[in-house]
Amino acid sequence: MVNRVIVGAHYGLRDWLAQRVTAVVMAVYTLIVIALLLADAPTDFAGWKAWFAQGWLRFATFLFIISLVYHAWVGVRDVLMDYIKPVGTRLLLQVLVILALVGYGGWALQILWRA
Amino acid sequence: MSDLPVRKKHYKPWFNIDLRNLPLPGLVSIFHRVSGLFLFVMLFWLLWLLDTSLASPAGFAKVKGLLGHWFAKLVMLGLIWAYLHHFCAGIRFLLLDVHKGIELPIARATSGWVFGVSLVLTALFAWRVLW
Known part of the structure; x- marks a missing residue:
């Protein structure tokens, strides 16, 4: 008889890699933003708004947010898988985390491109 | 079916x-x-x-006022530490992934560096920006 070994759903490597790629994206963004703020930080509302109105910064911040959503999902899912054993509770929490993160992504999009 | 290698359940403390x-x-x-x-x-x-800070001048002032409160500053300090620790530890993990610094003495030393660097940067940030 064939010795069948139970394996997973094969999303592990993809998520593992995505967590690292998104981490690099966020790290690079963080260093750029800190460098810019150290050089010239806006101090009033007009300056702050104009700073975020720069096209490339919106683009980069959007990439940061998308990376954050995926990165946070993988991380929080791993934590839930490790500490929350009852399947129903874990599923509920995972669904709530996904809903929150997707909503945050939409919210961030709206903040960034609001005129 | 009975000889499928299914992992046995053993219950550990939560x-x-x-x-x-x-x-x-x-x-x-x-x-x-x-x-x-x-x-x-x-x-x-x-x-x-x-x-709120990007919505209107009033919102900007509100955020500025809120972040002037000692408790908000404390939370901000915690968040900055969390971000910096996560950042430094994350870079260490990325290096471990590509087999840099996996020897035990070096791994121990870089762990100390992660704590040290993130705490010093947090203190620096608190000194220059928060207070």
Whole structure:
């Protein structure tokens, strides 16, 4: 008889890699933003708004947010898988985390491109 | 069917991490989780701050006033530490992934560096920006 070994759903490597790629994206963004703020930080509302109105910064911040959503999902899912054993509770929490993160992504999009 | 290699269930306590017996790399790891979770939980507040500060001059003033409160500063300090620790520990993990610094003495030393660098940067940030 064939010795069948139970394996997973094969999303592990993809998520593992995505967590690292998104981490690099966020790290690079963080260093750029800190460098810019150290050089010239806006101090009033007009300056702050104009700073975020720069096209490339919106683009980069959007990439940061998308990376954050995926990165946070993988991380929080791993934590839930490790500490929350009852399947129903874990599923509920995972669904709530996904809903929150997707909503945050939409919210961030709206903040960034609001005129 | 009966000879399928299914892993046997064994029940362990829900939470059995004793931080006192954990070596330094283990502490970096658990704090990586704690800081990541803290950042996730506080994401709503951070987005609200960004939203309000960019919405109107009144919102900007409101955020500025709020961040002047000692308790908000304390939370901000915690968030900055969490971000910096997560950042430094994350870079260490990325290097470990490509087999840089996996020898035990070096891994221990870099764990100490993660704690040290993130705490010093947090203090620097508190001194220059928060207070």
